[in-house]
Amino acid sequence: MNKLFTKIIEISEKPLDVSTIVGGKYLIIDVLGKGSYGFTYLVKDQANQIFVLKQLRKYKQLDHAGIAAFNREANILKDLDHPAFPTFYEQFVEEQKQFIVMEYLNGKTYEELIFQDKQSFSESEAFKELYSILLLVKYIHEKQFVHRDLRIPNILKNNQDYYIIDFGLTRHVLDQNNTEKIDHLEKKLFREVAFKSDFYALGHFLLFLLYSSYVPVSKKKMSWEEELYITGNARRVLRKMLQIDDPYYDMEHLLKDVKKCI
């Protein structure tokens, strides 16, 4: 498809307005996100029950891969039966627009906790958070999925409850559609369809938590290893998660090492 044509559609498409009714019963009350794949809304039904509604963007709908990715996310949500992940409710097409309705998980993202609420974590606290999240990722991996987008805006917390959202990039480890061309790029992005990709992403998640309590001592730009005052154990775990050293290939080994840092 003509790239310019696609770009024009991408830029010109706006999310649906607040107060619009979709699917005959979902009233849009807020726009939560405008990602490259779709728009995310907070909606409520006639019984005032809150849901998250995702809409595939028009230009993604024009190519087969966009629709396939949207359907894949719906199918993965159906497969994940756990309170830490959004329950799938329904999928429908209205006025040629594709929608998925899922459970609203009530929590704050780590992006909000760190940058808006200014929450800070000590080394031990950061590893404790990581341990709780790893137990959820263990469930995802046991289902043979790699999430591939475990970033601070996609991990939520509410008191002692942890949630993971946004399964748009998730793949089954045996997904046959991982062409070699994509694999090459994904490798560069540390987004290979392999469990170590999730460990890599969580290594960065951990760095955000550790930096939350960091007070700069110099204006010189330095690496995390030079800047952060952390224990040898913590450094070793991080270097393996970030694939600087021989990476972790299995969850049990990582969990054991993380536990030692709490």
Ligand SMILES: Nc1ncnc2c1ncn2[C@@H]1O[C@H](COP(=O)(O)OP(=O)(O)OP(=O)(O)O)[C@@H](O)[C@H]1O
């Ligand atoms: N099931 C859910 N429960 C609660 N909040 C959600 C849920 N899904 C999404 N959100 C909120 O909406 C925001 C945007 O959602 P999402 O990550 O799906 O799309 P995006 O950020 O627009 O797209 P992308 O991350 O793919 O670029 C999230 O950061 C989160 O705050």
